[in-house]
Amino acid sequence: MHGGRVRRSRRPRGTEGRTAWAFVLPLVMVELALVAAPMAIGAFYSLYRVDYFELTQFRGLGNYWTVLTSPMVRQALGATVVFSLASLGFTIVFGMALAMRLEADTRVNVWLRAIVLIPYIISMLVGSLLLRWIYATDSGLPGMLLGPFGLGDTSILADPTLAMAALVSNAIWRDSAFAMIVLLAGLKAIPAQLYAAARVDGAGAWMRFTRITLPLMRVPLLIAVVRLLIHFVNVLTFALILTGGGPNNATQTMGLAMYRLGFIDFRIGEANALAILVFVFNIILIGVNLLLFRQRRGVTP
Amino acid sequence: MTSVSFTGVRKTYGDAVALEALDLSIAPGEFVALLGPSGSGKTTTLNLLAGLIDADEGEIRIGERVVNDVTPDRRDIAMVFQNYALYPHLTVFENLEFPLKARDRRVSAAEVEQKVEKVAATLGLAELLHRYPKELSGGQQQRVALGRAMIRDPKVFLLDEPLSNLDARLRIRMRRDIKALHEAIGSTIVYVTHDQAEAMTLATRIAVFSNGRLQQFATPAEIYSRPANLFVAEFVGEREPVLLEGVLTGGSGRMIFETAGGMLTLDGAVRHLDALAGRRVVLCLRAEAFRAGREAGEGDPATVKLVELSGPDALLTCALPGGAEICVRAEPNAGFARGDGVWLRALPDRIAAFDPQSGTALCRWE
Numbered sequence: 001m002h003g004g005r006v007r008r009s010r011r012p013r014g015t016e017g018r019t020a021w022a023f024v025l026p027l028v029m030v031e032l033a034l035v036a037a038p039m040a041i042g043a044f045y046s047l048y049r050v051d052y053f054e055l056t057q058f059r060g061l062g063n064y065w066t067v068l069t070s071p072m073v074r075q076a077l078g079a080t081v082v083f084s085l086a087s088l089g090f091t092i093v094f095g096m097a098l099a100m101r102l103e104a105d106t107r108v109n110v111w112l113r114a115i116v117l118i119p120y121i122i123s124m125l126v127g128s129l130l131l132r133w134i135y136a137t138d139s140g141l142p143g144m145l146l147g148p149f150g151l152g153d154t155s156i157l158a159d160p161t162l163a164m165a166a167l168v169s170n171a172i173w174r175d176s177a178f179a180m181i182v183l184l185a186g187l188k189a190i191p192a193q194l195y196a197a198a199r200v201d202g203a204g205a206w207m208r209f210t211r212i213t214l215p216l217m218r219v220p221l222l223i224a225v226v227r228l229l230i231h232f233v234n235v236l237t238f239a240l241i242l243t244g245g246g247p248n249n250a251t252q253t254m255g256l257a258m259y260r261l262g263f264i265d266f267r268i269g270e271a272n273a274l275a276i277l278v279f280v281f282n283i284i285l286i287g288v289n290l291l292l293f294r295q296r297r298g299v300t301p
Numbered sequence: 302m303t304s305v306s307f308t309g310v311r312k313t314y315g316d317a318v319a320l321e322a323l324d325l326s327i328a329p330g331e332f333v334a335l336l337g338p339s340g341s342g343k344t345t346t347l348n349l350l351a352g353l354i355d356a357d358e359g360e361i362r363i364g365e366r367v368v369n370d371v372t373p374d375r376r377d378i379a380m381v382f383q384n385y386a387l388y389p390h391l392t393v394f395e396n397l398e399f400p401l402k403a404r405d406r407r408v409s410a411a412e413v414e415q416k417v418e419k420v421a422a423t424l425g426l427a428e429l430l431h432r433y434p435k436e437l438s439g440g441q442q443q444r445v446a447l448g449r450a451m452i453r454d455p456k457v458f459l460l461d462e463p464l465s466n467l468d469a470r471l472r473i474r475m476r477r478d479i480k481a482l483h484e485a486i487g488s489t490i491v492y493v494t495h496d497q498a499e500a501m502t503l504a505t506r507i508a509v510f511s512n513g514r515l516q517q518f519a520t521p522a523e524i525y526s527r528p529a530n531l532f533v534a535e536f537v538g539e540r541e542p543v544l545l546e547g548v549l550t551g552g553s554g555r556m557i558f559e560t561a562g563g564m565l566t567l568d569g570a571v572r573h574l575d576a577l578a579g580r581r582v583v584l585c586l587r588a589e590a591f592r593a594g595r596e597a598g599e600g601d602p603a604t605v606k607l608v609e610l611s612g613p614d615a616l617l618t619c620a621l622p623g624g625a626e627i628c629v630r631a632e633p634n635a636g637f638a639r640g641d642g643v644w645l646r647a648l649p650d651r652i653a654a655f656d657p658q659s660g661t662a663l664c665r666w667e
Contacts, residue, residue, distance in 0.1 A: 202374035
């Protein structure tokens with residue numbers, strides 16, 4: 001009797017729980033198969049010497065040591081920091097400028113927004129290939145524009161600094177559109193009356209931007225910063241296609257370093273160790289950003 | 302105290318005319334309500350005065366100065382917005398000091414503090430200075446918005462439906478506060494509202510708008526009892542008046558109004574209707590334009606169809622023998638009930654007549 005009542009009262013929750021699981025389970029399976037399992041395998045591989053996918057020797061944390069002390073990784077770390085910070089800064093500024101310019105829903109702006117989105121929508125690979133042609137010495141734009149002045153041999157991708165600039169430009173060209181979308185949503189959430197009030201109160205354009213727009217855009221800005229930073233730290237395609245890491249590894253970012261260790265040098269164990277380290281770094285990055293989020297949550301619109 | 306005037310001001314948005322040739326002149330220290338339904342041009346008028354939008358034609362003056370090309374911050378006005386437009390990321394104190402700091406970057410902290418405290422004391426905000434707007438009630442936010450407008454001591458206050466987001470009781474209380482404020486500071490106030498009761502109770506003069514045109518600009522009493530046209534007659538007043546179309550006959554102290562639904566005798570002061578004998582008109586019949594009695598022979602006979610009791614009085618819906626229905630105000634303890642016979646005596650000086658086609662007022666008041 002007692003047991004029966006308990007069972008009856010629990011049944012609805014049971015069905016509900018089962019339904020919930022039924023909804024979540026497919027995603028959990030996919031997540032397990034495509035994220036958790038490879039990561040576990042990767043972590044396991046990172047402890048071994050791996051020759052052509054064959055585990056030949058247990059090395060403990062040896063791979064990690066090799067990776068951490070390798071000059072190549074150190075250089076990749078430097079390149080990644082330069083690339084990520086430069087790309088992030090420019091992308092946010094351009095994204096904000098685009099969002100503010102294209103905020104009003106005029107017909108022209110709707111078209112311009114679509115055009116701005118093109119680099120973001122097309123495949124990253126295609127985009128980077130396009131830019132490689134554009135920056136190429138012989139067939140590219142610099143040769144075409146500077147050639148008549150006798151400067152036709154300007155070679156962008158062969159100069160370490162210029163190549164890094166080219167890589168950053170690739171990131172800006174593609175991801176400003178992403179920043180624009182996120183920031184546009186934030187801008188639209190600010191009531192127009194606030195700007196009208198500020199104008200009547202005597203605030204000029206710059207003051208309206210710094211005292212109204214920026215503080216009220218904190219959350220969208222943080223979202224854009226977090227997403228873009230993680231993207232820039234990990235991105236492989238730009239460097240792989242546009243510069244190939246050159247010249248002399250000047251543009252070899254962490255993503256590309258991992259790729260080279262694993263698929264060109266076939267040092268699978270070390271590549272996995274590096275991947276795990278980058279993963280941990282990413283987690284720290286996310287944690288720091290979440291902390292920033294939480295600290296000043298009180299003042300959203 | 303400053304005057305405000307509009308001369309031939311017109312504003313269009315593409316093909317849509319938001320405001321048509323507006324002429325309006327507001328005396329120093331007046332409290333003017335811009336009244337009308339949405340899309341009537343009242344908010345456009347306010348925004349033009351604030352400088353938030355530019356006029357296509359015409360001249361706007363604040364005092365003696367033409368302000369068409371003056372930016373909002375240099376017009377010496379302050380505005381209270383419908384949703385208060387408080388800066389959500391700033392505290393009450395920071396909201397109040399914003400206009401001072403925006404105008405003059407080098408204003409001294411002591412001066413700012415003194416002004417903020419003075420305004421906060423006037424509006425009872427002293428306890429709330431370190432709260433954020435979302436931690437305040439609607440009425441408190443409203444007062445902060447007023448305070449932000451007052452702090453600069455502007456020549457003209459512009460208020461855009463400042464009470465529409467408050468609940469009914471608070472609205473009535475704030476209404477009184479705003480009126481008291483106007484009497485205390487004496488500034489010119491231009492107040493946009495779609496609530497005729499707000500306009501009637503607050504304003505020294507009301508400008509009624511419809512379809513981008515100014516319909517009438519007069520004192521509340523005049524707007525109510527002598528509307529310029531049918532739109533004003535219908536828009537103003539707690540309750541829509543009964544409009545009956547018919548023919549006026551007779552004259553010199555006694556007129557008969559014949560409609561398809563029955564007839565009414567207009568006895569006594571009908572001089573404003575005299576010239577209309579023999580004409581087809583629309584009469585605007587408000588509930589207080591009749592006395593309802595039980596004694597036979599006083600006015601016209603009718604039957605009570607519906608009794609609505611409100612605290613101070615009872616509203617009777619009465620049918621004339623021909624079927625036309627009229628609403629009449631009566632004493633609540635007169636004890637009328639559905640089906641009772643009633644005698645309606647019209648008070649002609651409370652009845653206005655309009656042209657059935659154009660809707661403009663026909664009567665001549667002296």
